[in-house]
Amino acid sequence: MTTVDTKASTRSAAAPSHAVPWDYAPAPESVKVTIQDRYGLYIGGKWVATNATFDTVNPATEQSLSQVAQADASHVDQAVAAARSAFPVWAALPGKERGKYLFRIARRIQERARELAVLETMDGGKPIKESRDIDIPLAAAHFFYHAGWADKLAYAFPGQAAPKPIGVCGQIIPWNFPLLMAAWKIAPALACGNTVVLKPAETTSLTALRLAEICDEIGLPPGVVNIVTGDGRTGEAIVNHPYIDKIAFTGSTEIGKRIARAVAEEQRPTQSGRTDAKRLTLELGGKSPHIIFEDASLDQAVEGIVQGIFFNQGHVCCAGSRLFVQESVLDETLERLNRRMSTLRVGDPLDKNTDVGAINSKQQFDTITRYIDAGIAEGAELCVPGSDNPSTVSSVTGGFDVGHFCRPCFFRNVQPSHRVAREEIFGPVLAVLSFRTPEEAIQRANNTRFGLAAGIWTDKGSKIFDMAARLEAGVVWLNTYNRFDPTSPFGGYKESGFGREGGRHGLRAYVTT
Numbered sequence: 001m002t003t004v005d006t007k008a009s010t011r012s013a014a015a016p017s018h019a020v021p022w023d024y025a026p027a028p029e030s031v032k033v034t035i036q037d038r039y040g041l042y043i044g045g046k047w048v049a050t051n052a053t054f055d056t057v058n059p060a061t062e063q064s065l066s067q068v069a070q071a072d073a074s075h076v077d078q079a080v081a082a083a084r085s086a087f088p089v090w091a092a093l094p095g096k097e098r099g100k101y102l103f104r105i106a107r108r109i110q111e112r113a114r115e116l117a118v119l120e121t122m123d124g125g126k127p128i129k130e131s132r133d134i135d136i137p138l139a140a141a142h143f144f145y146h147a148g149w150a151d152k153l154a155y156a157f158p159g160q161a162a163p164k165p166i167g168v169c170g171q172i173i174p175w176n177f178p179l180l181m182a183a184w185k186i187a188p189a190l191a192c193g194n195t196v197v198l199k200p201a202e203t204t205s206l207t208a209l210r211l212a213e214i215c216d217e218i219g220l221p222p223g224v225v226n227i228v229t230g231d232g233r234t235g236e237a238i239v240n241h242p243y244i245d246k247i248a249f250t251g252s253t254e255i256g257k258r259i260a261r262a263v264a265e266e267q268r269p270t271q272s273g274r275t276d277a278k279r280l281t282l283e284l285g286g287k288s289p290h291i292i293f294e295d296a297s298l299d300q301a302v303e304g305i306v307q308g309i310f311f312n313q314g315h316v317c318c319a320g321s322r323l324f325v326q327e328s329v330l331d332e333t334l335e336r337l338n339r340r341m342s343t344l345r346v347g348d349p350l351d352k353n354t355d356v357g358a359i360n361s362k363q364q365f366d367t368i369t370r371y372i373d374a375g376i377a378e379g380a381e382l383c384v385p386g387s388d389n390p391s392t393v394s395s396v397t398g399g400f401d402v403g404h405f406c407r408p409c410f411f412r413n414v415q416p417s418h419r420v421a422r423e424e425i426f427g428p429v430l431a432v433l434s435f436r437t438p439e440e441a442i443q444r445a446n447n448t449r450f451g452l453a454a455g456i457w458t459d460k461g462s463k464i465f466d467m468a469a470r471l472e473a474g475v476v477w478l479n480t481y482n483r484f485d486p487t488s489p490f491g492g493y494k495e496s497g498f499g500r501e502g503g504r505h506g507l508r509a510y511v512t513t
């Protein structure tokens with residue numbers, strides 16, 4: 001077992017080379033977290049060791065943090081069996097009692113918030129100010145919110161029969177919001193009386209394993225939550241397991257399509273006289289339009305643009321990655337954006353002043369640099385505010401001694417056919433396009449295979465409502481961006497998936513009526 005001194009790791013982490021004339025003094029996070037050398041799987045309330053393990057790495061320092069268990073099909077089988085045997089008792093528990101467990105989890109997340117934030121930042125690379133102020137408080141909020149629903153489900157869907165739980169839910173989550181995604185998935189499932197087998201992403205397992213510890217600490221009955229770590233093979237074993245009743249997946253569109261195909265083709269065995277198909281919800285990729293009208297408050301809009309694309313290094317499925325600016329204010333907006341972006345601090349994620357932390361993995365770093373190369377090759381103009389050499393990949397990635405870092409950048413003179421305007425990059429890269437009329441903005445914004453989110457900035461209320469109604473997006477933010485709340489449903493259109501998470505809509509995916 002190692003106790004990691006975050007101050008020590010701060011000293012070895014990368015700092016931006018394009019320093020402004022004056023600089024902030026370092027403000028390293030001082031909380032220490034204990035990380036075991038090796039973690040097992042959490043199945044049936046016990047820790048189960050595996051022979052196979054893999055390294056989980058701090059992307060800011062490239063140092064190994066721990067060895068995490070690689071679950072195979074037999075471990076998934078054990079986890080499903082534990083969840084199945086816990087299901088009847090958990091489902092039969094009065095909602096008020098289930099709610100108490102959820103409240104306890106929420107409170108424990110709050111009590112351990114700083115430790116969870118530090119761990120999230122070390123394992124995933126996001127700035128500590130985001131994990132501390134956004135990820136962890138929102139994860140607790142999801143448990144609080146759903147705790148409140150547990151004894152009120154009979155009122156959730158007026159006019160319909162009392163909802164019943166579905167059974168065992170297989171939940172597969174990505175690496176961009178590790179604990180928050182676990183909370184999004186586990187809280188509604190448990191509130192509705194289901195049991196869970198959850199797999200975190202392979203680069204960010206540590207906070208999900210801490211959540212397993214919390215389930216243990218608060219006395220959650222064994223088998224109600226099972227956490228199996230591993231890569232895509234583990235995910236596949238969950239998707240294909242015949243005794244899982246519902247799959248909830250958040251991740252790439254490519255894997256989402258594969259899962260949809262597997263679930264559609266599955267021949268489900270009849271169990272206790274039940275033959276219904278495995279249920280499925282998918283929350284997939286996006287290339288969300290962010291539309292700035294000439295009558296918007298430009299300084300506020302620029303803050304929104306920055307928040308929309310550079311939050312969490314752009315590792316956000318609903319990131320506002322396609323910026324549409326009305327032509328009359330294009331130059332002014334880009335000038336202000338340029339100025340604002342040059343003040344963003346890129347570097348040590350554990351420094352409280354850092355705005356943009358480390359890219360989650362080497363693999364993702366390579367993907368981002370490939371897209372930047374493609375943008376340059378296709379003729380778009382790369383702008384890297386604050387960098388001396390504004391036209392090459394190295395101006396985005398250069399100057400960091402260790403770790404995977406990318407400076408926030410944008411492309412101008414982008415054509416709708418360019419890859420940087422069509423494909424999800426999942427990094428701090430913005431594609432800037434323009435429009436003349438609201439009609440043109442709608443057409444260009446909807447010209448995508450995705451439909452997760454959109455943003456509109458204007459002073460005119462009538463324009464907001466007209467545009468919002470015609471944008472093909474699951475979430476439309478008006479004069480703000482990237483606002484999340486457990487009461488508000490989130491999900492996609494088209495290749496961004498189906499099903500909603502959060503709010504009453506999100507509960508529906510975890511009940512039968």
Ligand code: ADP
Pocket residue numbers: 172173174175199200201202230231232233234235236239250251252253255256258259
């Ligand atoms: P990203 O491209 O954002 O890494 P992925 O879709 O590859 O997203 O991964 C999201 C989650 O899906 C991760 O937990 C990953 O391990 C899991 N996964 C990857 N491949 C498969 C698969 N074939 N079946 C089920 N889950 C998978």
